[in-house]
Amino acid sequence: MKPDPEIAIGELSRQTKCNIETIRYYERIGLLPTPRRNAGRFRRYDADDVGRLRFIRRARQLGFTLDEVRALMRLPTAESGDVRQEARGLAEAHLKQIRAKIADLQAMERILASAIRECAAGEPPACPIVAVFSGDSPPPTRNRHA
Numbered sequence: 001m002k003p004d005p006e007i008a009i010g011e012l013s014r015q016t017k018c019n020i021e022t023i024r025y026y027e028r029i030g031l032l033p034t035p036r037r038n039a040g041r042f043r044r045y046d047a048d049d050v051g052r053l054r055f056i057r058r059a060r061q062l063g064f065t066l067d068e069v070r071a072l073m074r075l076p077t078a079e080s081g082d083v084r085q086e087a088r089g090l091a092e093a094h095l096k097q098i099r100a101k102i103a104d105l106q107a108m109e110r111i112l113a114s115a116i117r118e119c120a121a122g123e124p125p126a127c128p129i130v131a132v133f134s135g136d137s138p139p140p141t142r143n144r145h146a
Contacts, residue, residue, distance in 0.1 A: 006036070006044040016053045023053065031056055031070060064094060 013020045026032040032052060035043040052073070059069045071090060075083045111132060118128040 006038075006046055007050075009035075009043045009045065012045045012049060012053065015050050016057055018053055018057050026053070026056060029066065031066065031073070062094075063098060068094065 007015070009020055009023060012018075013023060016023075023032065027034060032049065035045055035049070038044050055073065056069055059072060060066075064072065068090060072087065075087050112129075115128040115132050
């Protein structure tokens with residue numbers, strides 16, 4: 001059986017759409033294993049490396065931290081416990097964080113929209129946007145949307 005062809009870092013970058021410096025960083029922090037080197041000391045990668053990097057990249061696109069990605073990558077090789085349950089637990093915790101961020105963003109949107117409306121209406125005489133940013137006044141609390 002013919003071994004998988006090895007590729008250079010540029011080709012790994014192209015196949016995974018991951019920046020070369022990011023690949024090197026993932027190697028330094030241990031998310032990617034130290035690559036094999038050819039006689040010219042150039043890094044060489046195989047299909048497993050491509051798959052691993054695609055996994056990391058997708059998890060990062062979904063907002064998982066590097067530590068969370070590391071934990072997810074350990075799951076398929078975990079010898080104890082229910083891998084599925086652990087993965088679900090990590091995903092549920094991440095979803096909770098995302099929902100909290102969404103709630104924070106919605107609150108920010110309401111505050112800014114209200115300040116912009118007050119500014120456009122000329123009320124109060126001082127700029128409500130600057131007042132909100134400087135903490136000189138409590139943020140507007142109206143729930144209307146602009």
